[in-house]
């Protein structure tokens with residue numbers, strides 16, 4: 225394991241975005257950072273900056289208005305990265321499934337690595353999910369990036385896809 | 396030559412006013428929820444505000460009339476907002492009972508348990524927002540303290556209702572589970588501890604020089620303005636408007652237990668914050684009284700009919716007046732459900748108050764308003 | 774609902790029915806910030822006709838008041854945000870959700886270009 229990969233796993237930084245859930249899970253994510261659960265013992269800090277993040281925590285069923293912002297944030301997070309969907313409604317829509325303004329889950333929009341179910345997901349579950357995500361993160365490198373579906377849709381020609389991949393590797 | 400003229404223009408710019416547009420949100424560290432503001436500032440003084448509050452519009456009002464029957468409705472509206480989940484489930488259940496015509500038959504024990512759920516909900520919400528306010532003022536230490544104490548309330552909710560955020564204890568016709576004797580005792584013990592931490596919070600928000608001087612006189616809402624814009628909840632009470640739906644609507648036992656409204660006259664951010672702190676004492680007192688005044692017993696009645704009337708219910712959520720309207724048709728699903736959330740009433744005054752405030756005062760000002768975006772969007 | 778006489782179908786609030794032309798006058802008559810609290814705006818669509826509804830609360834007697842006026846699809850509805858100042862946010866909201874042509878409305882305030890048009894409307898569908 226290279227020194228970069230090691231430090232990445234020892235001190236992952238978190239980016240959190242709410243895509244239209246009920247706040248229940250967002251508040252639990254905030255609670256994870258406070259003294260009772262104290263996720264800083266794993267070296268995690270919540271940073272509002274996508275450019276510095278390794279772990280992307282997404283809550284909510286992805287409303288139509290949040291969709292573009294979610295994709296934008298996902299592309300801004302440098303490779304390698306892991307996405308954790310927190311809460312039932314982030315996993316598959318939950319109660320909001322098939323309402324007219326939602327996309328039924330985060331994995332319809334961006335690729336998801338770890339699913340944390342529960343409405344609302346408990347802090348212990350969230351910590352467990354993030355620790356699982358770190359295992360996945362340690363195996364990911366800049367080389368084996370897989371392009372998500374919506375990028376393949378947007379760039380049908382192979383040449384364009386290669387360019388996008390290069391862009392992502394540079395980050 | 397060219398550089399000279401450039402220098403000149405720069406000088407002119409500094410002498411004159413510099414206009415900057417600053418976007419705030421939808422993703423930001425200070426915000427757990429997506430809301431977007433665009434501030435047009437002039438030398439760091441905010442002049443114009445545009446807001447976008449609909450990032451979380453999901454379409455719950457329609458789903459309640461097409462996807463879920465009226466018995467499931469309280470659980471669905473709990474997911475409108477996770478911070479005030481019990482505050483949503485109760486009026487929804489009450490309004491359905493009124494639309495059926497059974498609201499007079501609800502047992503007292505069920506009403507008491509509903510009140511306990513609502514007050515526990517209010518306690519954790521007030522702790523949350525006061526901690527968050529301290530954090531955006533740069534007082535991370537206090538934030539951690541308050542949130543550590545908040546975990547006690549979450550534990551209580553977990554013990555009594557089986558979940559930390561979504562209680563789901565209220566159903567149409569009563570409540571789903573009773574509070575047995577041994578848990579009552581634990582509850583009363585824990586309340587003493589919570590009272591101590593409220594005292595700690597009050598001490599900080601009244602004595603600490605940094606916080607007081609930061610929040611005092613910031614974003615003043617006068618009583619006339621409050622009445623004119625029809626604002627609700629702790630915000631209105633901080634400006635001296637006497638309004639509280641707990642005494643105005645009669646779904647609970649608040650009138651029997653005696654209820655004291657907390658009001659202040661100043662109307663600034665500090666007053667809003669202190670109203671929330673002092674309400675915590677009242678909530679604790681109500682929980683104690685509600686437990687003592689009722690015995691374990693019948694907690695729900697059988698619901699056999701479908702909603703057929705039009706009815707309304709007003710409830711005091713942690714953020715203010717929550718209004719529910721239901722039109723039943725005699726079928727299993729209502730014809731129309733309207734949810735007017737407290738933040739929707741408090742948003743129109745925001746641009747008015749934020750005008751001519753320095754940009755670095757915006758985050759504490761916004762947090763003292765306590766906006767809940769998930770409620771607003773529905 | 775229809776077979777019941779109107780007083781019986783309605784619980785714990787009172788209704789004032791007007792027309793679209795008179796609704797502004799009526800509200801100007803009723804509304805006084807000191808005595809009446811403005812609650813909200815709502816609309817209703819029964820499949821043939823639409824209705825605009827304004828909710829108020831009389832503070833002294835603690836009675837919820839509904840002022841409503843029916844109108845046809847596509848008719849222009851006057852705004853009351855100069856009489857009741859905070860009304861504009863909810864007016865824009867229901868304008869979006871019902872596809873009502875309210876004065877001064879902002880397109881796509883609550884919906885997004887990709888979402889279905891006027892989702893709460895029953896009859897006379899718009900667009901998609």
Ligand code: SF4
Pocket residue numbers: 245246247248249250283284310311312313314318319342343344345474477560561
């Ligand atoms: S999973 Fe449940 S608690 Fe969490 S955001 Fe979704 S609806 Fe809210």
